[in-house]
Amino acid sequence: MDKAFTVFGAAGSGSVSVEAALTLLGLPYEVIEGASWDGGESALKRIAAVNPMRQVPAVVLPGGEVMTEAAAILIWLADSHPESGLSPGLDDPRRPAFLRWMSFVASSIYAFYWQRDDPARVAPDAASQDFLLRRTNERIAHNWGVMEAQTDPARYILGDEMTVLDLFVTVTSRYRPRRERFYQVAPRLGEVVRRVDVDPRLTAFWDERYPFEEGWDALSEV
Ligand SMILES: N[C@@H](CCC(=O)N[C@@H](CS)C(=O)NCC(=O)O)C(=O)O
Structure with a gap:
């Protein structure tokens, strides 16, 4: 058996897209569970x-x-397993868009959550923290809208084959302002992530790592 990957991660966090990719690739991995916000000093x-x-x-x-x-x-895992089709190869015409949107999701969406998860890191009082949450919520929704307008999704974002970009967007679009808003600003991307949500290869995985609990998709103003 191949040597295992060790993932430092947490349910419902950004590690879930990486764990989903490892699951689809059938690679052995173990999760060291616990993040700074819920695992205490030891985590x-x-x-x-x-x-x-x-x-x-x-x-x-x-x-x-x-x-x-x-x-x-995600890019490295997919590129290391070209037979999976989880990333377009270097000569594939979809490669530039793949890299563009992987970077975009990381830098223009995911990066906001460092401030959002603990607004006191950058804003000194309750009023400015509330402002920051509302403003970044709007910016995240706006940026999803930009991605929607600049892509032409088919079954998946780059065409008819799933790539790790679909996994990344499926997980990241679950964060606030959450899916109801995402579906409003990015309806075609919304169809893609719904497809990934119900991918039978991931049913047990989502149940364990990011369950669709009551209210999971409800719009959040902050
Ligand atoms: N730049 C990192 C950001 C990772 C990140 O924001 N992780 C969050 C969980 S989703 C985290 O560990 N937050 C705890 C903290 O920043 O203190 C990446 O793209 O992977």
């Missing part, structure tokens, strides 16, 4: 030992190298 110490940013996902590759940054991990 924080464990993560800090592999990722000085103290964030998940952090992945220890079978060879011992550490990778952080969800988009980079």
